[in-house]
Amino acid sequence: MKKESDFLVIGTGLAGLSFALKAADHGKVCVLTKTNIEETNTQYAQGGIAAVTYEPDTYEKHIKDTLVAGDGMCDEEVVRQVVNDAPAQIEELIRWGASFDRKSSGEFDLAREGGHSENRILHHKDNTGAEIQNKLSEQVRNNRNIELLEDYFAVDLITQHHLGQLVRRYNDRIRCFGAYVMDLKTDRVVTLLAKTTMIATGGVGNLYHTTTNPAIATGDGIAMVYRAKGIIENMEFVQFHPTSLYNPGERPSFLISEALRGFGAILKTRDRQEFMEKYDKRGSLAPRDIVARAIDNEMKVRGDDYVYLDATHLDEDNLKSHFPNIFEKCLSIGIDISRDPIPVVPAAHYMCGGIKVDTRGRTWINHLYAAGETSCTGLHGANRLASNSLLEAIVYADRAANSAIEESKTVRIQENIPDWNYEGTTHPEEMILITQDFKEMQQIMSNYVGIVRSDLRLNRALNRLEIIYRETEELYKKSTLSKSLCELRNLINAGYLIIKMAQDRKESRGLHYNTDYPHKANLNILS
Ligand code: FAD
Ligand code: SIN
Numbered sequence: 001m002k003k004e005s006d007f008l009v010i011g012t013g014l015a016g017l018s019f020a021l022k023a024a025d026h027g028k029v030c031v032l033t034k035t036n037i038e039e040t041n042t043q044y045a046q047g048g049i050a051a052v053t054y055e056p057d058t059y060e061k062h063i064k065d066t067l068v069a070g071d072g073m074c075d076e077e078v079v080r081q082v083v084n085d086a087p088a089q090i091e092e093l094i095r096w097g098a099s100f101d102r103k104s105s106g107e108f109d110l111a112r113e114g115g116h117s118e119n120r121i122l123h124h125k126d127n128t129g130a131e132i133q134n135k136l137s138e139q140v141r142n143n144r145n146i147e148l149l150e151d152y153f154a155v156d157l158i159t160q161h162h163l164g165q166l167v168r169r170y171n172d173r174i175r176c177f178g179a180y181v182m183d184l185k186t187d188r189v190v191t192l193l194a195k196t197t198m199i200a201t202g203g204v205g206n207l208y209h210t211t212t213n214p215a216i217a218t219g220d221g222i223a224m225v226y227r228a229k230g231i232i233e234n235m236e237f238v239q240f241h242p243t244s245l246y247n248p249g250e251r252p253s254f255l256i257s258e259a260l261r262g263f264g265a266i267l268k269t270r271d272r273q274e275f276m277e278k279y280d281k282r283g284s285l286a287p288r289d290i291v292a293r294a295i296d297n298e299m300k301v302r303g304d305d306y307v308y309l310d311a312t313h314l315d316e317d318n319l320k321s322h323f324p325n326i327f328e329k330c331l332s333i334g335i336d337i338s339r340d341p342i343p344v345v346p347a348a349h350y351m352c353g354g355i356k357v358d359t360r361g362r363t364w365i366n367h368l369y370a371a372g373e374t375s376c377t378g379l380h381g382a383n384r385l386a387s388n389s390l391l392e393a394i395v396y397a398d399r400a401a402n403s404a405i406e407e408s409k410t411v412r413i414q415e416n417i418p419d420w421n422y423e424g425t426t427h428p429e430e431m432i433l434i435t436q437d438f439k440e441m442q443q444i445m446s447n448y449v450g451i452v453r454s455d456l457r458l459n460r461a462l463n464r465l466e467i468i469y470r471e472t473e474e475l476y477k478k479s480t481l482s483k484s485l486c487e488l489r490n491l492i493n494a495g496y497l498i499i500k501m502a503q504d505r506k507e508s509r510g511l512h513y514n515t516d517y518p519h520k521a522n523l524n525i526l527s
Contacts, residue, residue, distance in 0.1 A: 002191045002417070005030035005147070006408050008178055010154045010221065011200030013040035014129075015372025015393040017136040019198050021096070022401035024145040027408055030192060032149040032181060034483065037137045039216055041202045041373060042390070045129025046257040046325070048100075048121040049093075049394075050387040051086035053108055057118040059083050066388060069115045069287050070381025071510035072523050073234070078359060078378040082388075082395045089394045090122060097135035100124055112262035113386035115287040119262075121387045126257055126323045132390070151184040153483050154220060157197065157228040158417055159365065169229040176228070176368035177414040182481055189420035189481065195411040196367045196404040199225060199355060200397070203373040204238075204494045205252070206487075208348035208450070209442040212244050212255045218487040219494030221374040225355045226493055231364040234353030234376050235494070236502040237511045239384055240451050241349035242267075242291040245342065246306035247333055253347040254329055256309055258386050261285055263322060265311035267295065268341065270304050289383045289511045292346040296451045299345070308341035346451060350389060351494075352380040352511065353501070361400025367411060369404055371396040382510020427479050434475075434484050437468045441488070444468075445495050453502055454515045462499045468492060 006027030009020045020031045033039070052062050062083045067074050094100070100122040101109040110119040124131035140146050158177040161167045167174055178193040201221030205213025226232050243261070244253035261267070267276050267284045279294040280286035286294075295307050311319060316338040320327050323337075330337045355363050355370040357377055363370050372393040379392050448461035469492050476489055507521035508514050 001188070002193060002419075003030065004193045004413050006195050007404060008192055008194035008197045009200060010179060010198065011040070011202060011372070011374075012037045012137070012140075013042035013200060013202055013372055013393065014132055014136065014390055015397045016198065016200035017140050018092070018394050019200065019371060019397040019401050020146055021136070021139055021143065022398065023405060024143050026405045027145070029146045030149065030194065031140065031146055032152040032154065032192075034151070034153040034184070034220075035216055036150050037140065037148060038133055039214060040133060041213055041217055042129045042393075043133040044212065044214060044252070044255070045132070045390055046126045046255055047113055047259040047387050048111060048123030048128040049090065049390040050116065050120050050385070051090050051122060051391060052083065052120060053087065053110065053122070057120050061117050062120060065115055065117050066379065066385045067381075069383050069385040071383055072520070073381030073510060075378025081359065082377075082379050082392055085395045085398070086391055089391070089398060092398070093132060093394065096139050098124070098132045100128075111259045112285070113258040114261065114282075114285045114291060115385045121259065121262075123259065126259065126325050129390070149181075152190070153182040153184055153486065154201070154224065155180045155182055155189065155481065155486055157224050157365070157368065158191070158193070159228050161228070162417060167229050169231070171229070172364070173366070174229055175366045175414075177417055179224075180420050182483065184483060187481065191417055191419055193413050193417060195408040195413060196369060198400060198404065199363070199368065199370040199374055200372045201374045203351045204491065205348045207442065207445045207491050207495050207498070209446050210244065210253055210345065211251075211348040212241055212253050213348070214252050218491050219351075220487065220490045221370065222354055222497070223490035223493035225363060225365070225368070225370070226497065228365060230368070231356040232354065232376075232497055233356045234501070235351070235497040236505050237352035237380070237382050238348060238498060239288060239350035239352055239511055240292040240346040242288055242295050242346050243309050243344040244347035245330070246345045253345075256326060256342055256344055257323070258288070260309065260311060260323060260326065263311075263319075264314050265309050267291070268308045268310050269298055269302060270306070270308065272308070272310070272341070287383060288386065292451055293513060295344075295346055306343040306345050309344045310341040311337050312339055312341060314338070350384055352376070352382070352384050357396070359399065360403035361396045362403060367407065369400040371400050382512065424478060425480050431484070433471070434488055437472055438488050441465065441468055441492060441495060445498075449495070449499055449502065452513050452515060455503075458499055458503050462496075462503070465492060465495055465499065469496065
């Protein structure tokens with residue numbers, strides 16, 4: 001079966017939905033998600049969205065904080081654009097119905113997070129993401145120009161490769177015609193053709209066994225673009241959030257927002273000693289890479305499974321009103337955060353690298369855009385500043401929408417695209433083969449490619465991952481298509497890119513720390 005639209009959008013988080021709503025004023029939009037519209041990383045965001053709103057904050061301060069966190073690897077032009085575009089995009093969110101907490105004076109109640117020199121995080125209690133996701137989902141469901149396909153899994157992008165041509169990476173004439181997508185209710189593959197395609201498929205958290213990301217975060221967009229010969233970069237910069245709730249067996253790990261540290265909560269060892277000052281003068285509010293490494297070190301040196309985040313000295317009513325979800329969640333497992341310290345561990349949280357895009361959100365494949373966590377714009381560099389990712393998602397979705405709308409006026413839908421080729425793929429896969437490889441992949445990535453790396457660990461990881469890669473490719477060739485097999489394949493692809501890029505980086509910078517090269521190298525970037 002074939003379907004056509006002007007704009008194809010893969011992903012229903014903030015990046016995908018905000019792009020869709022803007023494009024829908026100019027043509028027919030098809031938006032798809034592999035589960036339901038709400039199950040996204042966006043839905044789980046807690047702390048909020050960073051933007052300069054009032055003095056004493058200034059654009060220059062936000063720009064500087066972003067550059068400092070990015071550790072010399074941000075694209076300054078991109079940082080300036082995103083910070084400057086922020087207020088207009090926040091207005092857009094408010095127009096779509098999202099609300100942010102305000103003080104009795106009517107001003108936004110701005111929170112503080114690690115690495116920010118001012119209070120500048122707009123938030124909705126401690127569930128900002130759900131507020132944004134729900135309001136945008138409602139707008140999309142009510143938009144007559146948008147067709148929403150839930151339970152549709154994008155398998156591969158369609159390019160000249162599917163017309164029988166040889167497609168090579170770095171060739172600037174590759175074109176995207178749409179995507180092959182599996183209808184998960186029938187297991188049949190549908191050909192979705194479009195004038196332009198937007199990839200907004202989110203992160204890769206499920207590469208690791210402890211992650212704050214929901215199960216949808218399996219790097220599908222990055223792997224699809226890599227297979228289609230697009231360009232991927234900065235994959236070595238995986239952000240581990242320092243404080244996820246230590247609650248063995250729970251997946252995803254529940255996040256204890258950095259905003260709680262911004263509110264005054266303090267990190268302590270299990271014997272209640274403060275330790276962050278040893279590592280950074282900003283203490284518990286140092287940037288995430290520093291805090292996550294410090295916690296990792298304390299846990300290893302002491303042989304502890306977790307450290308504490310202590311909020312017991314803070315006013316109970318204030319805690320409850322600012323962090324109602326964290327309060328309830330902890331209480332549900334017997335922790336009253338106004339009386340008990342919260343056991344926390346670092347967890348894989350955010351991919352700073354991804355599909356390389358230019359300042360209009362265009363990938364290196366023609367008619368193909370990317371935005372949100374799956375993309376690499378140059379904003380985050382080697383380490384993302386807290387609450388800059390929702391901001392990046394909405395700013396770049398806007399830039400991409402403007403560009404795609406223009407492009408759609410001249411592009412035609414490609415004809416003669418063949419249907420999906422099912423040839424040779426007749427055996428239903430054995431689930432145990434997939435689940436075992438999935439577990440092994442998570443072990444490899446968590447043990448060898450986590451917060452602290454070394455050449456030995458990276459080499460070992462690559463050797464082990466190659467075995468699983470070969471097994472999975474074999475299975476893929478002969479098995480009937482399944483979502484779990486595709487996700488495993490995509491994650492292995494993302495893991496491979498992380499390891500290779502980590503091996504190439506002969507230094508420690510931002511989120512990438514290698515004990516064999518503990519210092520920063522001189523950056524000598526050819527521009
Ligand atoms: P997502 O919101 O992850 O959406 C991805 C979409 O792609 C989903 O609809 C998914 O189903 C779909 N998809 C993926 N693969 C396929 C496929 N093959 N076929 C079809 N559909 C597919 N950032 C901040 O700025 N501030 C915060 O306070 C904050 N808190 C966070 C808290 C948590 C617990 C987490 C996990 C993240 C947080 N982040 C925060 C990061 C931020 O939420 C994400 O980076 C951002 O929401 C990503 O949005 P997105 O639109 O790029 O992708
Ligand atoms: C948090 O609330 O700590 C998450 C913020 C982010 O990831 O940007």
